[in-house]
Amino acid sequence: MAETLWWVLSIGLIGLGLLGTVLPALPGTALVLGGIVLGAWVGDFQQVGGWSLALITALAVLAWVLDYVAGLLGARKAGASKQAIAGAALGTLAGLFMGLVGVFFMPLLGAALGEYLARKDEARALKVGLATWLGIMVGLIAKVVLAFMMIGVFVIALLV
Known part of the structure; x- marks a missing residue:
C-alpha cells in the first residue's frame, strides 16, 4: 500500500x-527530476540506476540553462537595452497573474516597453x-522537449 502511494506521488510530481x-510559477524540470528520483528510490534504484539518473539530471541541467539563456x-x-531585459523580466512576472496568455505575451510587451523607454524608437522596440x-519561446519548447526526454529515459529504464 505504501509503495503505491509513493508511485502516485512520483507520477504526480512528474505531471506537475x-x-x-x-x-x-512552477519549477517544471526540477519537479520532473524530483518525481523521477522518487520513482527510482521506490524501486530501490534497481531499474533506474546511477547512469539513468545521471543522464536525466544532465537533461534537467541543460533544460535550466537553455531556459535562462534562450531569452x-x-x-x-x-541589441536589447538593459531596460528591455528588465522589462521582459517584469512582463514575465506580471504575466503570471494573467493566465496562460499573459505568461506567453507579457514578456514581449515588457521587453518592447523597456526598449521604447530606453531609446524612444518604436520600430526598434517592436524588434x-x-x-x-522568440528566444523565450525557443527556450520553452526546448524545456518541454527535454522534460519529455527525461521521462522517456525514466520509462525505458523502468521497462528494460
Missing part, C-alpha cells in the same frame, strides 16, 4: 513538472520585444 515547463540570446541578438519573445 510537465505543467511547470509551460507555467513559469537573453534573443534579446542580445536584437527587440519580438526577438526576446
Whole structure:
C-alpha cells in the first residue's frame, strides 16, 4: 500500500513538472527530476540506476540553462537595452497573474516597453520585444522537449 502511494506521488510530481515547463510559477524540470528520483528510490534504484539518473539530471541541467539563456540570446541578438531585459523580466512576472496568455505575451510587451523607454524608437522596440519573445519561446519548447526526454529515459529504464 505504501509503495503505491509513493508511485502516485512520483507520477504526480512528474505531471506537475510537465505543467511547470509551460507555467513559469512552477519549477517544471526540477519537479520532473524530483518525481523521477522518487520513482527510482521506490524501486530501490534497481531499474533506474546511477547512469539513468545521471543522464536525466544532465537533461534537467541543460533544460535550466537553455531556459535562462534562450531569452537573453534573443534579446542580445536584437541589441536589447538593459531596460528591455528588465522589462521582459517584469512582463514575465506580471504575466503570471494573467493566465496562460499573459505568461506567453507579457514578456514581449515588457521587453518592447523597456526598449521604447530606453531609446524612444518604436520600430526598434517592436524588434527587440519580438526577438526576446522568440528566444523565450525557443527556450520553452526546448524545456518541454527535454522534460519529455527525461521521462522517456525514466520509462525505458523502468521497462528494460
